[in-house]
Amino acid sequence: MLRAILHTLLLPAISLEAASLPVVAWQEPSSLAAQPDWTALKRYSRSMSRAEFDQAWREFYAPASPELRLPFELDGEALLLPIRPNGQPLAIELKKDNQSPPQRHWRRASELPPLQGRAPLSDLHFTLDPGHLGGPWAQMEERLLQLPGRGEVREGDLTLQVALLLRERLQQLGASVSLLRQSAEPSTTLRPEVLRDEALKLLQQHGIAQPPADDEGLRGEARLLTVRWQSEKLFYRVAEIRERARRVNETLRPDAVLCIHFNAEDWGDPAAPTLSEENHLHVMVNGCYGIEELQQPDVCAEMLHRLLGRVHEEELPLAEAVAAGLAKSSGLPAYVYRRPVAKRVGHSGYVWARNLLANRLYQCPVVYLEPWVMNHAQTFARLQKGHFRGRTLIDGQLQTSILEDYVSGVVNGLLQHYQQHRPRS
Ligand SMILES: [Zn+2]
Numbered sequence: 001m002l003r004a005i006l007h008t009l010l011l012p013a014i015s016l017e018a019a020s021l022p023v024v025a026w027q028e029p030s031s032l033a034a035q036p037d038w039t040a041l042k043r044y045s046r047s048m049s050r051a052e053f054d055q056a057w058r059e060f061y062a063p064a065s066p067e068l069r070l071p072f073e074l075d076g077e078a079l080l081l082p083i084r085p086n087g088q089p090l091a092i093e094l095k096k097d098n099q100s101p102p103q104r105h106w107r108r109a110s111e112l113p114p115l116q117g118r119a120p121l122s123d124l125h126f127t128l129d130p131g132h133l134g135g136p137w138a139q140m141e142e143r144l145l146q147l148p149g150r151g152e153v154r155e156g157d158l159t160l161q162v163a164l165l166l167r168e169r170l171q172q173l174g175a176s177v178s179l180l181r182q183s184a185e186p187s188t189t190l191r192p193e194v195l196r197d198e199a200l201k202l203l204q205q206h207g208i209a210q211p212p213a214d215d216e217g218l219r220g221e222a223r224l225l226t227v228r229w230q231s232e233k234l235f236y237r238v239a240e241i242r243e244r245a246r247r248v249n250e251t252l253r254p255d256a257v258l259c260i261h262f263n264a265e266d267w268g269d270p271a272a273p274t275l276s277e278e279n280h281l282h283v284m285v286n287g288c289y290g291i292e293e294l295q296q297p298d299v300c301a302e303m304l305h306r307l308l309g310r311v312h313e314e315e316l317p318l319a320e321a322v323a324a325g326l327a328k329s330s331g332l333p334a335y336v337y338r339r340p341v342a343k344r345v346g347h348s349g350y351v352w353a354r355n356l357l358a359n360r361l362y363q364c365p366v367v368y369l370e371p372w373v374m375n376h377a378q379t380f381a382r383l384q385k386g387h388f389r390g391r392t393l394i395d396g397q398l399q400t401s402i403l404e405d406y407v408s409g410v411v412n413g414l415l416q417h418y419q420q421h422r423p424r425s
Contacts, residue, residue, distance in 0.1 A: 029298040031202060031238045036301035038083045038090050044308035046098035050077050053094050053307070060287035060312045060353050061303055064340035071294040072304075079304075083297075092308070105253040106364035108314045109421030116425075119174025120415055126170060127178045127254040129244060129358065130163040131261035132156035133236060134184030141236050145264070145273055145375055151384045153374050156184060158383065158403070159260040165387060165407045166260070173411070178252050180244045188243040192231040195239065199230035238357065245361035256318060258410065259358050259368040263335070267375045279376040281332035283323040284368035285315045286360055287353025288343045302360050315365035316346050318417050322367050323350035325413025329405040330371055369410070372402060 029035055053074075073080040079092040112123050134156035138144035143155035160181065167177040181187065203211040208225055215223040223229050248257060265276035286306055294300045306312065326332075327350055334349045342354040359366040372379050379402065381395050387403040 025295065026297050027292075027295045028205070030293075030296045031198065031234055032242055033296075033298040036298045038081060038297075038301060041081070041090070041092055041301065041304055041308065043102045044304075045093045046095045047101050048094060048308055048310070049096040050074070050094040052096070053079065056307050056310075056312060060285070060316075060345060061289055061307050063291055064288050064343040067291050069291055071291070071300045081304075102309065104309060104363075106255045106314075109318075109418050110423065112418070112422050114423050114425050119172075121170060121418060122174035124175045124256075124418065125178070125252075125254040126175055126414075127180060127248055127252050127257045127362075128163040128166060129180045129257055129259040129362075130156070130159040131259060132159060133181075133186055133240070134160055137184060137186070137236065140232050142270070144270070145267060145380070146270070147273065147275075147380065150380065153262075153380065153383050155262050155264070155374065158262055158374075160184070161387065162260050162403055162406050165403060166258075166410060169407055169411050170414070173415070178254065180247060186236070186240050186243075187247070188235070188239040190235060190239040192228070192235045195231040195234040196227055199227045199234055202230055202234075203227065241357045241361065244358070248362045248364070254364060256314075256365045256367065257358075257362045258322075259366060260406075261368070261370050262372050262374050263370040264374045265376075273375060275377045275380070276373050276375050279332060279373045279379055280335040281323070281326055281330055281350055281371040282335035283319050283326070283351050284342070284354045284356065284359060284370065285312065285319045285345060285351060286355060286366060287312070287345065288341065289355045290341070293355060299355075299360070303355075305363065306360070309363075311363075311365055315367070316351065317421070318365050318414075319351045319367045320346045320348050321417035321420075322369070322410055322413030323348050325411070325416065326350075326369070326371050326406070326409035329409030329412070330402075332371060335370070371406060371409075 073082070073089070074094075077094045079094055080089040081092070082089045115122060132138070132141050132143050132155050134154055138154035138156055141156065144152065145154075146152040160183075163179055163181075167179060170177050200211065203225060211230075212218070212226045214228050215226040218226065248254065263280070263282075265278050267273035267276075289299070289303055294303065327334075327348070335352075337343075337352060342352040345351055345353045354368075356368060359368050374380060374383065378395065382399055382402045385392060385394060385401065388401045389404060391398040391400055393399075
């Protein structure tokens with residue numbers, strides 16, 4: 001068995017001792033997930049070469065820091081998945097000689113028909129994902145920022161406003177556009193009350209044998225270890241995104257999803273939030289899986305679907321183009337991660353690979369946007385003015401609308417990508 005080969009993916013000069021390290025053991029599936037259907041990966045057999053697999057793994061999907069353990073084995077031109085406890089592992093052949101590539105619903109720019117005089121985004125279907133929930137849910141989601149005497153922002157209301165403006169603009173350019181949310185309300189029918197058993201199980205898996213039921217009277221991180229807080233997070237962060245993913249994958253089937261967010265720096269106590277000096281932009285593609293994440297079988301299978309399905313080959317150039325559009329319209333500097341949860345990809349400096357639930361589950365290229373820091377003083381003041389065209393006086397200076405800058409940056413990025421890569425005739 002040429003097990004040494006797999007380790008050279010990450011550390012070219014690895015010692016022979018390290019080559020005998022065990023492949024990781026599977027853990028339970030991630031929250032609210034079922035066991036994956038591993039055999040679905042067979043359809044990628046003979047559609048990707050070993051060299052292509054190695055490069056995609058290294059560049060996009062592998063952990064940020066060198067890691068000796070892997071959730072799979074590579075043996076010559078075979079990817080071996082240890083999914084059967086007592087028999088042969090499932091083998092995916094890493095050769096590129098299959099004449100009919102695996103079926104998928106989304107199209108690359110290069111696969112679209114030529115425009116022949118039609119509007120520049122004709123034939124494209126974009127799904128817009130307005131991040132979070134809005135209105136009364138913002139407080140539970142910890143996406144409500146209030147500054148006494150200066151107003152408030154709710155991220156989920158802002159992202160919906162951007163999505164509605166963006167839909168109009170993209171439709172004018174010929175695209176068809178669907179939205180994953182058109183009001184402040186959740187898509188999932190699950191609520192925190194029915195997720196309390198799952199929350200308890202999760203806390204117990206992390207070694208908290210008897211977590212407090214409620215967070216009343218608790219402050220800071222102690223709140224995070226309560227059944228109430230975890231069940232709320234399972235509702236808005238996990239159940240909600242799983243339901244949006246079901247719609248993307250089973251009903252909408254777009255060419256790309258744009259996840260619309262605003263960023264924030266830690267604002268501390270919500271009753272007395274701190275303003276940040278920082279204001280920045282970054283855009284995410286899927287990747288940079290932690291080895292613990294890959295020990296969850298559903299996560300590992302989803303990563304392999306994205307890698308073997310070559311989603312990154314369209315996702316990165318699309319993200320780079322949108323990042324360039326937003327960098328120009330916002331004038332914001334690039335955000336830099338200080339923790340190894342993400343790694344920089346591409347050449348713009350703005351794009352990072354990170355494994356988020358949305359950009360892992362949506363089965364098509366996903367561009368995940370994080371422009372502007374909401375608790376930056378000038379950004380906060382500009383957001384109070386909402387959407388307008390041109391300039392208006394804010395804090396004694398003539399300034400543009402952040403919502404307008406958001407929309408025009410994304411539109412220009414999309415136009416750039418599809419004009420550059422779409423066949424001309
Ligand atoms: Zn967000």
